[in-house]
Amino acid sequence: MSANILVVExxxxxxxxxxxxxxxxxxxxxxxxxxxxxxxxxRETIPDLILLDWMLPGxxxxxxxxxxxxxxxxxxxxxxxxxxxxxxxDKVRGLEVGADDYVTKPFSPRxxxxxxxxxxxxxxxxxxxxxxxxxxxxLDPTTHxxxxxxxxxxxxxxxxRLLHFFMSNAERVHTRSQLLxxxxxxxxxxxxxxxxxxxxxxxxxxxxxxxxxxxxxxRGAGYRLSAQNS
Amino acid sequence: MSANILVVExxxxxxxxxxxxxxxxxxxxxxxxxxxxxxxxxRETIPDLILLDWMLPGxxxxxxxxxxxxxxxxxxxxxxxxxxxxxxxDKVRGLEVGADDYVTKPFSPRxxxxxxxxxxxxxxxxxxxxxxxxxxxxLDPTTHxxxxxxxxxxxxxxxxRLLHFFMSNAERVHTRSQLLxxxxxxxxxxxxxxxxxxxxxxxxxxxxxxxxxxxxxxRGAGYRLSAQNS
DNA sequence: TGATAGTGTGACAAATTCATGACAAAAATT
DNA sequence: AATTTTTGTCATGAATTTGTCACACTATCA
Numbered sequence: 001m002s003a004n005i006l007v008v009e010x011x012x013x014x015x016x017x018x019x020x021x022x023x024x025x026x027x028x029x030x031x032x033x034x035x036x037x038x039x040x041x042x043r044e045t046i047p048d049l050i051l052l053d054w055m056l057p058g059x060x061x062x063x064x065x066x067x068x069x070x071x072x073x074x075x076x077x078x079x080x081x082x083x084x085x086x087x088x089x090d091k092v093r094g095l096e097v098g099a100d101d102y103v104t105k106p107f108s109p110r111x112x113x114x115x116x117x118x119x120x121x122x123x124x125x126x127x128x129x130x131x132x133x134x135x136x137x138x139l140d141p142t143t144h145x146x147x148x149x150x151x152x153x154x155x156x157x158x159x160x161r162l163l164h165f166f167m168s169n170a171e172r173v174h175t176r177s178q179l180l181x182x183x184x185x186x187x188x189x190x191x192x193x194x195x196x197x198x199x200x201x202x203x204x205x206x207x208x209x210x211x212x213x214x215x216x217x218x219r220g221a222g223y224r225l226s227a228q229n230s
Numbered sequence: 231m232s233a234n235i236l237v238v239e240x241x242x243x244x245x246x247x248x249x250x251x252x253x254x255x256x257x258x259x260x261x262x263x264x265x266x267x268x269x270x271x272x273r274e275t276i277p278d279l280i281l282l283d284w285m286l287p288g289x290x291x292x293x294x295x296x297x298x299x300x301x302x303x304x305x306x307x308x309x310x311x312x313x314x315x316x317x318x319x320d321k322v323r324g325l326e327v328g329a330d331d332y333v334t335k336p337f338s339p340r341x342x343x344x345x346x347x348x349x350x351x352x353x354x355x356x357x358x359x360x361x362x363x364x365x366x367x368x369l370d371p372t373t374h375x376x377x378x379x380x381x382x383x384x385x386x387x388x389x390x391r392l393l394h395f396f397m398s399n400a401e402r403v404h405t406r407s408q409l410l411x412x413x414x415x416x417x418x419x420x421x422x423x424x425x426x427x428x429x430x431x432x433x434x435x436x437x438x439x440x441x442x443x444x445x446x447x448x449r450g451a452g453y454r455l456s457a458q459n460s
Numbered sequence: 461t462g463a464t465a466g467t468g469t470g471a472c473a474a475a476t477t478c479a480t481g482a483c484a485a486a487a488a489t490t
Numbered sequence: 491a492a493t494t495t496t497t498g499t500c501a502t503g504a505a506t507t508t509g510t511c512a513c514a515c516t517a518t519c520a
Contacts, residue, residue, distance in 0.1 A: 130348050142352075143456075144403040144448050152458075156507055157450030157477095193467090194509055200468065201508095219466065219517070386496055423478090424498055430479065431497095449477070449506070461520105468515065476507065482500090489494065 003120055006030045006047035008038045008064070009082065010056055018051060018112075025113045035059035035067075046175055046221060047077060049119060054083040078119045082107075132167045135227045137211050139167050148209030158183070159202045166215065166225035175222040199223055233278035233350055236260045238268045238294070239312065240286055248281060248342075255343045265289035277307060279350060282329075284313040295329055308349045357412075362397045365457045367441050369397050378439030388413070389432045396445065396455035405452040429453055 005027050009015040012033075019029040030047060032038035035056055050068070054061040065079055081102035101115050131140040137148040141164060146153040155163065161183050166174075174182075176192040184190055203212045216224050235257050239245040242263075249259040260277060262268035265286055280298070284291040291311060298304045311332035330352070331345050361370040367378040371394060376383040385393065391413045396404075404412075406422040414420055433442045446454050 128348065129352055142402050143454065144451050158508075160450075190508095191510070193511090196467065197469085197509075203468095217467070388497070420497095421499065423500085426478065427480085427498075433479095447478070463520085464518085466515105466517080469513085471511090471513105473510095474508085476505105478503105478505075480502085480504100482502105484499090485497085487494100487496070490492080 003027045003048035004030060004045055005116070006032060006038060006041065006050045008032045008035060008050065008056065008061070009053045010034060011053075021109045021112055022116070024109075025116060027116070035061075035064040038064070046173055046178070049116065050077055050079045051116075052079050052081055054081055080115060080119060127164060127168045132164075134167050134170055134225070135211070135214060137167070137206070137209070137214065139164060148206065148211050151209045153205055153208050155202070155205050158198055159205060162198055162202055163206075166223075170225045173218045173221050173224045178222065195223075233257045234260055234275055235346070236262060236268060236271065236277035236280045238262045238265060238280065238286065238291070239283045240264060241283075251342055252346070255346060257346070265291075265294040268294070272304065276304070278353070279346065280307055280309045281346075282309050282311055284311055306353075308353055310345060310349060357394055357398045362394075364397050364400055364455070365441070365444060367397070367436075367439070367444065369394060378436065378441050381439045383435055383438055385432070385435050388428055389435060392428055392432055393436075396453075400455045403448050403451050403454045408452065425453075 005022050007015055007018045007022070007029050009018060009031075010033050015031055015033070019031060022029040030041055030045060032041055036058055038050075052061045052065060056064070059067075061081060065081070068077065068079065078101075083102060083104050101119055103112055103115060129141045131138060131142075133139075137146070137153075139146045144160065146155055146160070146163065162179070165179070165183050176195040179195050180188060180190055180192070199215060199217075203215055206212050206214060214225055214227070216226055218224055235252050237245055237248045237252070237259050239248060239261075240263050245261055245263070249261060252259040260271055260275060262271055266288055268280075282291045282295060286294070289297075295309055295311070298307065298309070308330040311329045313332060330349050333342055333345055357371075359371045361368065361372075363369075367376070369376045374390065376385055376390070376393065392409070395409070395413050406425040409425050410418060410420055410422070429445060429447070433445055436442050436444060443459050444455055444457070446456055446459065448454055
């Protein structure tokens with residue numbers, strides 16, 4: 001639904017325009033004038049999408065994209081490249097480093113939003129009532145049951161919602177504040193570290209079926225549910 | 231588990247495609263080229279699900295959905311909205327009028343069928359007048375009698391309806407307000423906690439035949455009728 | 461090798477949630 | 491009208507859940 005979109009663009013006027021569009025589309029823009037700034041901002045909030053200018057002072061768009069994609073922490077974040085008309089843009093190289101789409105400046109708001117929407121839709125699993133299975137672990141929201149390897153796993157309400165969210169959004173890193181938003185709800189005032197405790201409780205409960213290391217810690221960022229244990 | 235699915239779509243080619251998909255999924259399509267036609271068709275057969283195009287000649291999809299949801303007869307029919315890509319679709323407004331899901335065109339048959347299946351599964355089975363048996367417990371709606379292990383179980387009216395509902399919707403967790411809606415009726419002003427008391431009375435009555443722990447409480451969620459006691 | 465920031469863990473008190481018995485009002489039955 | 495049954499609510503105590511803290515542990519980097 002609403003997404004955090006990181007805008008990496010060195011020209012203030014264009015950045016402003018992008019931010020405006022994003023806001024009007026119901027999303028939340030995070031602005032960065034350079035790749036370096038963007039990198040710092042991502043320590044706080046991991047965005048759902050990155051709008052990345054092709055030409056940037058310092059580290060350019062291509063390099064930055066490559067860097068993002070080589071980091072396990074950020075490699076799953078979709079990237080839309082921005083290129084100036086006439087600028088020679090090598091689509092192949094763009095796709096090579098993992099850009100999901102690209103837009104040429106000057107762009108129409110309609111086109112930009114359509115592409116943002118398309119990219120976000122591709123990777124925005126909702127939390128539904130459908131049963132989810134992941135790596136031998138099955139969660140059924142309607143019966144409120146979690147079963148792993150024939151063993152029933154007993155969870156408290158918060159742990160259940162937490163696991164439900166993780167299984168609905170597997171393989172992605174979630175910051176503590178994102179988890180608080182999505183699992184606890186909007187209007188809570190709860191310490192970030194409380195998430196850690198619930199993660200431990202969830203892991204502990206999952207150890208009944210040997211799924212305890214399904215939830216992995218990503219140092220400096222948050223947590224992730226993934227099958228690969230590395 | 232075949233269902234009647236009303237397809238409201240003005241473009242014949244797409245309608246044909248939808249109907250084909252529905253048939254292949256083992257359901258029965260009912261076609262309408264407009265909301266008006268759909269409305270007439272519903273006099274004959276009330277469908278289990280409506281596929282509703284967002285843009286329609288005459289009454290559009292949004293209006294029609296709102297109309298359906300305001301009518302007691304049709305308000306419980308789930309709706310899946312169809313939107314063309316790029317068409318600006320306001321998900322919030324869609325959900326506001328009660329659409330259960332939406333699919334953007336062009337859609338893949340796989341995706342469409344998955345959503346149809348999900349929505350149909352989600353719909354709670356109705357309480358019928360057919361006798362139900364569950365785990366050695368038999369309930370006959372017509373004679374208003376409940377028998378468990380050769381022993382007659384004596385229930386008050388509310389407890390009977392409660393058990394009837396549970397047995398019609400076994401294994402599934404029901405919140406207190408859901409139970410109030412389904413068992414007590416729509417127009418009651420009754421405390422949530424009252425449900426607890428009736429659950430206890432029902433459990434107490436069921437203990438005559440040793441079925442007392444057939445009804446389980448799911449902390450933070452509600453109650454569930456299930457054979458597995460864990 | 462330390463120093464440092466980030467994370468895991470056990471403990472604990474507060475808060476929440478649920479089961480239960482009691483009771484009076486309402487409804488049904490006699 | 492009297493009696494019995496049913497129903498909704500409350501108070502209470504038990505059980506579980508939850509948020510936080512202090513401290514142990516670990517990865518990372520100078």
